Amino acid sequence: MVRGVRGIRVQVVVCGGGPVGLLVACELAGRGVSVVVVEAESGVCRRPKATTLHARTVQCLVRRGHLAGLAGAGVGGGAGSGGVFHFAGIPGLSISVPAAEPAAVLKCAQEVLERHFEGRARALGVRVLRGYRVVEVRQGPGGVRVSAQGPGGRRVVCAGEYLVGADGARSVVREQAGFASGTFPATVSAMAGDVRVEETGGTAGTAGAGGSGGSGGLGGLGAGWHRTPRGWIVAKEVGGGVVRLRTLNCQGAFAGRGVPLTVEELRREVCWIVGREVAVREGRWLSRFSDFSRLARSYRRGRVFLAGDAAHVHFPIGGQGLSTGLLDAVDLGWKLAFAVRGMAGVGLLDTYDLERRPAAQRVIDHTRAQLALMRPGPELDPLRALFGELLARGGEGGEGGVLASMVSAQDTVLPARGVDSPEWEGRFLPNVQLVTGQGPTDVIGLLGEGRPLLLLFGEQGGSGGYEEQARGWAGLLRVVHAEPVAGLACEALLVRPDGYIGWASGGEGPAAALTAYFGAGAGAEAGGVVAGAAG
Incomplete structure (x- = not known):
């Protein structure tokens, strides 16, 4: 809690204290820029969220030293090694990295990452205001002004030269600053939660698409991805007899997106998808989601920038949302710091949009493509079989390698400055x-x-x-x-x-x-x- 705070003047205000906003703050403060982070949550959110950092994100963060204690350089690397992942629920996607790079896939809960970045930010002098919800955003020729409502109804006003909106999918900054977006409406209904489950008899109607086998977990399916004629079940045992459960129903979007999910509704959905009775009880962290996608038409409006889910939202397949947002933060952070310090080229800040928005569009496109493969109709079985074969042809230059480079963002090449630029320009330099x-x-x-x-x-x-x-x-x-x-x-x-x-x-x-x-x-x-x- 912040006592007696009425007005704060800094060089940059960051709205949103999740991993993306805190990483932007670390990049700025590490270069001598004064920063305040305004976050609505009073503490680090413990709700299960993202757990995956893909290769290019890990590589960038390690180069900046931001993963000290979480990942090291030169471990897990090599063209023949990497992470085993999936594409559209189809197993066998092998993500490899060049020699001397960190591990291809870093598994780290978002809660852990957020605490890690917040500790780094505070150590660099960043002021983190938790429990303050943004209610108004204004910008003028000389700067930006953010008003937030805090504990006990107290109001804090933060003023700065620039504002970064990293305040999530329902971004107040995006709405109040007037950013336009392109959207794809929801076509599926999905649910998630941590539950306890019991088998109550019956026969599974599953087609099987990546389960890890075994009789534990959800209704005898075991941990993993399971496709049935009616949809998908994804189950992961998280200890203590608790299963982290996700469902996918491709029959259409749920009309009441904001209606709280109940354990009983989740139970009915599970039973319908697997085609038998399964006892689901003691649920927590229950939520709904869908394939609704949004991409801001620009990541910049004057002195205001968007990053992470405030700028782009997509179907959460492939674990790419957090990685994409953190790459936004790395790209924007150093550029904004140089601009604040008066050492940026005339168009440097505009390159943030030019480089990061196409990357998000690519993620949205191929997550939509993966969802198309996940629709349960038998007419798609030959296409799924084909993709299974492509994934099996992994490695350098193989079809599976192309998909792996796309999911891990290692195929990202930035726009060159000119038509005659040398081939290395815009590429990522391996850790030679x-x-x-x-x-x-x-x-x-x-x-x-x-x-x-x-x-x-x-x-x-x-x-x-x-x-x-x-x-x-x-x-x-x-x-x-x-x-x-x-x-x-x-x-x-x-x-x-x-x-x-x-x-x-x-x-x-x-x-x-x-x-x-x-x-x-x-x-x-x-x-x-x-x-x-x-x-």
């Missing part, structure tokens, strides 16, 4: 091992400070005049001379703080890219923007 004058290191180690990195390879990199062209940004850039690396056929690379390549040798020098990202002559005052505290 480097030999420098200071000894061996790797990309993760060099990006931990949060500074852009200019890599110069061998004598060619040093003799191309690239370091001289970048001298005006010397206070901002980390310049590293390294021996040539097999597979990196270029003389020099400019690596952004998030690990993506912003410029590569082969065309013009780095000056134009540096100006676009960081403005002309940004290096003269850039010392304070280093994010070492966040690494």
